[in-house]
Amino acid sequence: MTTLSPRQQQILEFLRAFIEEHDYPPSIRDIQEGCGISSTSVVDYNLRKLEEKGYIRRDREISRGIELLGARGRRTRIVEVPLLGTIAAGQPIPVPSSDRWAADAEDYVPVTEEMVRGRTNVFALKVRGKSMIEDLIDDGDIVFLEPVRHADDGDRVAVWLKDRGEVTLKRIYRENGRIRLQPANSAMEPIYTTPDNVEIQGRFISSIRPSE
Amino acid sequence: MTTLSPRQQQILEFLRAFIEEHDYPPSIRDIQEGCGISSTSVVDYNLRKLEEKGYIRRDREISRGIELLGARGRRTRIVEVPLLGTIAAGQPIPVPSSDRWAADAEDYVPVTEEMVRGRTNVFALKVRGKSMIEDLIDDGDIVFLEPVRHADDGDRVAVWLKDRGEVTLKRIYRENGRIRLQPANSAMEPIYTTPDNVEIQGRFISSIRPSE
DNA sequence: CGTTCCCGCGAACATCCGTTCGGACGGCGC
DNA sequence: GCGCCGTCCGAACGGATGTTCGCGGGAACG
Known part of the structure; x- marks a missing residue:
């Protein structure tokens, strides 16, 4: 599995914590504030990276359409x-x-x-x-x-x-x-x-x- | 726990199925379509009822801010x-x-x-x-x-x-x-x-x- | 019949939110 | 230098979404 930039690790960790607390995924702007990022496009950019690398799955055009995947990109039900x-x-x-x-x-x-x-x-x-x-x-x-x-x-x-x-x-x-x-x-x-x-x-x- | 109207049971069941499938909660309009309801306000109304009766928790003003509560709703992580x-x-x-x-x-x-x-x-x-x-x-x-x-x-x-x-x-x-x-x-x-x-x-x- | 309550309907509004675009900065190879 | 690439920034666009409000039907009750 590919390596993650610090920012991507930070976002991934934030995702886990947020879902753990709320039971639903954060919005782009939630991530932006939570990680101290100045623009939503940066979040979007890194989310795309995380999706390419198999850590998350995204549903386009859908608010909070982020799904955390497991270790090997699989989802355990x-x-x-x-x-x-x-x-x-x-x-x-x-x-x-x-x-x-x-x-x-x-x-x-x-x-x-x-x-x-x-x-x-x-x-x-x-x-x-x-x-x-x-x-x-x-x-x-x-x-x-x-x-x-x-x-x-x-x-x-x-x-x-x-x-x-x-x-x-x-x-x-x-x-x-x-x-x-x-x-x-x-x-x-x-x-x-x-x-x-x-x-x-x-x-x-x-x-x-x-x-x- | 109070009794639920058919519509409320329907919505609750839809909530469970949707979350099971997507890993994030549905929007009001997702529920509307999924349950064949003609207006979003009906969904809102019944969600309020479900919250009063303790089946769900809602975060106001937040898209998909619905959390399932209770024994059958409590998600096993x-x-x-x-x-x-x-x-x-x-x-x-x-x-x-x-x-x-x-x-x-x-x-x-x-x-x-x-x-x-x-x-x-x-x-x-x-x-x-x-x-x-x-x-x-x-x-x-x-x-x-x-x-x-x-x-x-x-x-x-x-x-x-x-x-x-x-x-x-x-x-x-x-x-x-x-x-x-x-x-x-x-x-x-x-x-x-x-x-x-x-x-x-x-x-x-x-x-x-x-x-x- | 009138009132009240529960429930549903439709439309409108304000905001939330994902997406896109032009631009910039810095590292790296040539 | 020059181009390329990964990353970040700020702003704006447009669709998605929660909320509200007025209205109406039907059941229960006096």
């Missing part, structure tokens, strides 16, 4: 993932449909779009228990799942066990007519059951660990 | 954390100073501010090896550290071992005059050394697991 409940809770988790998939979410988890790996309709569950500890999923972690009905052997999936009326996160394996739900915890035994007793609710995408 | 290198690399990692703390970063990791727990000057390192696997930090994970020089017993810290010319992530314990660097991996032995051989570079805050 935030996805609000609905937190639908706890996994291993006694209640089955309603699987979201795509139209009103988040209507009954208690809460939302804001994460960078990288966490959902480009998937759509991702939902989140809070993990209870340590049954997946060897897959590095701890008690209290939040897991992100994509709503799928089918999974491959070895996938980490949230399944609803009909006879137990319970949803659990396990690795799934099909073994000659029956289903093995394998915890990632050597102290725990797998669950064996039949295909008609399980309903796959989602496949594991990623997880985060909330503040300790 | 993104922090660009400099990725300074790999931990357990052969090279000591230069600890950033607060003024030019990120000048030599190879890359930046965008994360929600929750990941840095409100700390400032946080930096990131990519983990190599499984020495902290029982603390749920895997090979390839990215850890976030706050630059500190001192730590308490049991803290997970990045330390520079002077004699090895190496930086490593371990739990630190002081034991009658010497230092024990404890891996979270029962297959590995702790490192014993002397206080003058270690230099604490940062304390563990959180970690993420990049795409698999």
